[in-house]
Amino acid sequence: MKKIILVGFGNEYRRDDGLGIKLLDYFENIPKIKVQELAFDLAENLKDYDIVIFSDAAIEGDDVAFRKIEKEEKFSPLTHHMTCEELLIWISTLYHKEPEFYLLSMKGYDFDFGEELSEKARENLEKGVKTLEEFLNNIWEKHID
Amino acid sequence: MEKKITISPVTRIEGHARVTIHLDDDGKVQEAYLHVDQFRGFEKFSEGRHFSEMPVITERICGICPVSHHLASAKACDEIVGIDIPKTAKLLRELIHMGQIIQSHSMHFFELAGPDLILGWDADPKIRNVVGLIQANPDLALKAVKLRKFGQRIIELVAGRRIHPTFAVPGGVNAALSPEVKDEILKGIDEMISYTQEGIKIAEDFIEKNKDLCEKFASFSSGYMGLVKEDGSLELYDGKIRFMDKDGEILKEFKGKYYLKYIGEKVEDWSYLKFPFYKPLGYPEGVYRVGPLARLNVADKISTPLANEEFKKFKALGNGKPVEGSLYYHYARLIETIYALERVREILEDPEVMSQDVLRLGTVQNEEGVGVIEAPRGTLIHHYWVDEKGTIEKVNLIVSTGHNNWAMSKGVELVAKAFVDGKDLKEGMLNRVEGAIRCYDPCLSCSTHAIGSMPIVLEFYDSEGNLIDVVKRD
Numbered sequence: 376m377k378k379i380i381l382v383g384f385g386n387e388y389r390r391d392d393g394l395g396i397k398l399l400d401y402f403e404n405i406p407k408i409k410v411q412e413l414a415f416d417l418a419e420n421l422k423d424y425d426i427v428i429f430s431d432a433a434i435e436g437d438d439v440a441f442r443k444i445e446k447e448e449k450f451s452p453l454t455h456h457m458t459c460e461e462l463l464i465w466i467s468t469l470y471h472k473e474p475e476f477y478l479l480s481m482k483g484y485d486f487d488f489g490e491e492l493s494e495k496a497r498e499n500l501e502k503g504v505k506t507l508e509e510f511l512n513n514i515w516e517k518h519i520d
Numbered sequence: 521m522e523k524k525i526t527i528s529p530v531t532r533i534e535g536h537a538r539v540t541i542h543l544d545d546d547g548k549v550q551e552a553y554l555h556v557d558q559f560r561g562f563e564k565f566s567e568g569r570h571f572s573e574m575p576v577i578t579e580r581i582c583g584i585c586p587v588s589h590h591l592a593s594a595k596a597c598d599e600i601v602g603i604d605i606p607k608t609a610k611l612l613r614e615l616i617h618m619g620q621i622i623q624s625h626s627m628h629f630f631e632l633a634g635p636d637l638i639l640g641w642d643a644d645p646k647i648r649n650v651v652g653l654i655q656a657n658p659d660l661a662l663k664a665v666k667l668r669k670f671g672q673r674i675i676e677l678v679a680g681r682r683i684h685p686t687f688a689v690p691g692g693v694n695a696a697l698s699p700e701v702k703d704e705i706l707k708g709i710d711e712m713i714s715y716t717q718e719g720i721k722i723a724e725d726f727i728e729k730n731k732d733l734c735e736k737f738a739s740f741s742s743g744y745m746g747l748v749k750e751d752g753s754l755e756l757y758d759g760k761i762r763f764m765d766k767d768g769e770i771l772k773e774f775k776g777k778y779y780l781k782y783i784g785e786k787v788e789d790w791s792y793l794k795f796p797f798y799k800p801l802g803y804p805e806g807v808y809r810v811g812p813l814a815r816l817n818v819a820d821k822i823s824t825p826l827a828n829e830e831f832k833k834f835k836a837l838g839n840g841k842p843v844e845g846s847l848y849y850h851y852a853r854l855i856e857t858i859y860a861l862e863r864v865r866e867i868l869e870d871p872e873v874m875s876q877d878v879l880r881l882g883t884v885q886n887e888e889g890v891g892v893i894e895a896p897r898g899t900l901i902h903h904y905w906v907d908e909k910g911t912i913e914k915v916n917l918i919v920s921t922g923h924n925n926w927a928m929s930k931g932v933e934l935v936a937k938a939f940v941d942g943k944d945l946k947e948g949m950l951n952r953v954e955g956a957i958r959c960y961d962p963c964l965s966c967s968t969h970a971i972g973s974m975p976i977v978l979e980f981y982d983s984e985g986n987l988i989d990v991v992k993r994d
Contacts, residue, residue, distance in 0.1 A: 388565070388580040411586070411684070415631055416623070416668040457631075468654045469661055488565035 377425040377514060380406040381507075384413060385432050391483025391496040394503070395431035398481070401504045405511075413457040418465040426475045426514070429459050430503065432496075433480040439502040441510065444476035477510070479503055539953060541936050547943030552936035554929040554957060563915040571600050571889070571910045575688050578902065578917070582963055584627070586684055587620035587675055588895035591757070592902040594688035595891030599777065600906055601690045602885035608875040609692030614757040615867045616675045616687065617893065621756060621860040622712070623671025624896035625812075625853045628961045629719055630664035633850045636955045637726045642948040660722070663715040667857075670712050674864065677701045692879035702868050709865050713826065716857045720830060723851045727837075730847075736938075738846035738931035738956040741766035743798055743808030744817045745923065747894050748773070752820035754831075754859060756894040762818045763798055763808070768841050770818075771798070776892030779901055783918070795926045796918060810898030810923040811960060812852035817842040822855075824862035830855040846931050846959035853896075853961075884910045895920050897961050921962040931956035 381402060387393035399407045408420065413429075421427050433440070444459045446467060457465075463476045481503040485493040492500065542551045562581050566574060575593040579586035591613055598605055630653075638656050639648050646652075654661040678701060679685035687693050727734050743766060747759040761779065763771045774782060785794035786803040798806035808814070817838075822828040834855060837843045843852075867873055884906060891902040898920030905914040935956040940949045 386580055388562075388577065411580070411582075412584070414584070414627060414668070416627070416665055416672060419665050419669050464651055465654070465665075468651050469658065469665065488561045 378423065379426045379428065379511070379514070380408065380421065380424045381428050381430065382408045382410065382413075382417070382421070383430045384410045386411055388488060388490060390485045390487055390489045390491060391493055392432050392486050393490070394481045394483055394492065394496055394500055395429070395479075397492070397500060398430045398479070398503050398507070402507070402511075413459065413462055415457055415462070415465050417457075417462060418469060421462070421474060422466050422470045422472050424474050426477070428477045428479060428507065428510070430479045430481070430507070432483040432486075434483065434486070436480065436482060438482050438495075438499045439506055440478075440480045441506050442478055444478055479507055539932055539936075539957070541940060541942075541953075543942035547941055549933075549936045549940050549942070552929075552933040552940075552953075554925075554932045563917055566904075566912050566915045569912050571597055571884075571904055571906050571912055572690050574902075574904060574912070575690075576684070576686055579684050581917075581919075584963060585620060585624055585895050585897070587616050587679075588893055588900050589902070590685060590688055591617055592891040592893040592895070592900045594690065595893065596889035596902040596904050597690035597891070599889030599891070600884055600886050600904065600910070601882035603691045603880045603882045605692045606875070606877045606880060608696070608872050609878045610758070611867050611870055611873050612678060612693050612697060612878065613688055615697075615864060615873075616679050616685070617757050618860040618864045618867070619671045619674030619678070621671070621896055622674070622857055622864075623668045625857045625860075626664055626667040626671065626716075626719075628896075629723075629850060629853055629857075630661065632958050632961065633853075634664075636951075636958065637722060637850065641951040641955060645947055648951075660718065663718065667712055667715050670708050673708075674705055677704060689879065691881055694879065696876045696878050697874055699874070702874070705864060706868050709861055713858060713861050716854060716861065717826075720851070720854045720858070723854055724833075727848075727851065734845045734847045736845070737952075738935050738959060739844045740927075740930055740934060741844060742927060742930075743771075743801070743806060744814040744842060745798075745808045745810050745899055746815035746818045747776075747892065747899065748819055749823065753823045754815060754819040754821070754827075754856075756815075756856075756860070756863075758893075761892065761899070764818045764842065765801075766842065768817075768838075771800070776901065777890040779890065779892065779903075779918075785918075793922060793925050796923050797926075804926070807926040808923070809927045810920050811849060811896075812856050813843060813846070813849045814898065815894060816852045816855065822859050824859050824866065827855055827859035827862055830858060846927075846956060849959040849961070884908060897921060897963060898923050919963070921960075924960045924962065928957055928960050928962060931959065 381399050383395040383399040385392045385395040387396050396409050399409060444463055446460060446464050459476055459478050466472055466474060481499040483496050540553050541549055544550050562578060566577055574597060575590050578593045579590040581589050634653050635648055639652055679687035744764040746762060747755040748762045749755040749759050760773050761776055762773045765771050772782060782799050783796050784799040785796050787794055797803040798808055816831060816834050822831045887906060889904050893900050900920055901918040903916040904912055906912055932953055935952050939952045
């Protein structure tokens with residue numbers, strides 16, 4: 376059985392920025408980590424998984440997008456935030472491990488202060504849940520076969 | 521024709537910062553500014569909420585130092601209920617604060633300062649990245665990960681969650697320490713101190729090899745502010761605020777709740793972020809710095825032995841005067857990390873740390889409460905005004921990046937004038953400008969983190985405001 380973990384990130388007090396966090400609440404019996412932003416110490420937490428699925432809000436692009444993360448040698452010069460691509464590089468270079476990284480992004484519309492999602496974001500959350508369910512079911516079915 | 525260069529690290533949709541560099545016809549830098557768009561939204565968002573919710577609400581301001589906001593907020597709430605919290609609660613709050621210092625400082629030193637100190641500003645862009653950094657010293661990288669994780673683990677074990685804990689409440693904390701948690705943390709301290717000492721060796725080697733650079737890079741006179749204990753030693757959780765002038769004279773010591781009497785905020789038309797200053801000296805004479813460098817400048821000593829030995833070396837750099845070079849922030853950060861690790865041991869070995877007396881309940885006694893703490897980046901002030909039911913009527917937050925606003929801009933100006941040639945712009949020049957900002961470890965990535973494009977863009981404008989060239993760094 377492949378070891379899978381979900382990592383949701385965002386800020387639930389900035390309305391639609393909390394999409395990535397809220398999505399995790401729909402999934403039970405699977406390891407989950409909720410963070411406000413990614414940092415390099417997560418490499419230690421994720422290195423022993425086969426599949427890592429990140430979920431986050433997006434300010435642009437499709438309503439829901441799901442893609443595999445490829446390594447990308449980037450350097451964020453001033454911010455504390457780390458990208459999924461950078462985190463993958465950390466795990467690969469530091470631990471010589473190659474987990475599969477995926478990113479589920481859901482478009483948000485209202486990033487003002489508050490806890491409620493906008494109506495469109497709620498719709499995208501439902502689509503995101505469905506997308507992730509299908510992906511997970513596909514993996515588990517393959518494993519059973 | 522005057523030109524303007526803008527370096528704009530667009531950090532999501534909030535917490536933006538830009539650097540604008542104004543050039544003359546010969547490509548020489550005339551002026552440079554750092555513009556930080558601080559978010560004040562949380563202050564408005566909090567109005568109408570019950571004060572007891574504030575420690576949980578305000579920690580969402582920042583994904584890196586939520587514990588600092590959590591604790592500053594809890595301290596403000598303690599004042600509202602008029603309660604002197606139990607000693608054990610104070611120890612446990614300080615314990616997670618030390619975890620916060622350890623994880624934040626270690627992340628900054630390796631991930632952000634590391635490329636400057638280990639790879640250099642003029643390193644090939646192909647290797648000046650995470651891979652290059654790890655390959656240059658994989659052992660150190662692994663230790664940096666473990667050190668940050670240790671800090672996070674302290675928070676997670678003691679407060680229940682490594683981010684956004686609900687641990688500190690008005691009147692104390694909501695859980696006592698278990699013997700298992702105490703033992704697990706104690707077991708790791710010596711190893712983590714040795715890792716940090718390796719980092720200090722790197723910093724000291726860098727200083728030795730680059731003494732002139734360290735003395736001149738973004739080096740300037742300013743005042744300094746930070747908390748100290750009653751005996752004048754370094755303090756990060758409690759204590760009194762000490763102000764020091766540019767010559768090292770102590771101007772004033774006062775309790776945090778009187779901050780409005782001594783700290784003013786100047787508005788400049790080119791920045792959304794205000795410029796704090798020491799009121800008795802006025803603006804700009806009263807501008808000051810906070811954070812690791814400032815804290816070690818204002819302190820007379822450090823109460824833990826290993827950190828104090830390093831502190832003596834730090835003080836020697838200034839020959840009796842404040843240490844002014846911004847690069848020394850990196851060194852100071854590591855000395856504080858040693859202190860935090862030693863302090864963790866002291867706290868855990870305190871006989872009262874295992875007491876079950878961790879909370880005193882109370883009701884609203886005061887219409888105001890001020891909480892002051894030394895966050896990793898500097899002095900953090902939370903000030904709340906409430907009605908008789910405890911409903912928040914007004915909030916004032918002064919965060920460390922705000923205190924250092926003037927200093928960061930000054931550092932950018934000095935470095936730009938020293939290194940940037942507008943007619944022959946090179947990668948290393950911009951790395952140096954960014955390096956000046958990095959010394960202060962500003963918290964620009966707070967608040968929201970929705971996926972979006974974040975290039976660094978340099979825009980050239982003529983004197984009429986027309987865009988004439990763009991340099992983009994993805």
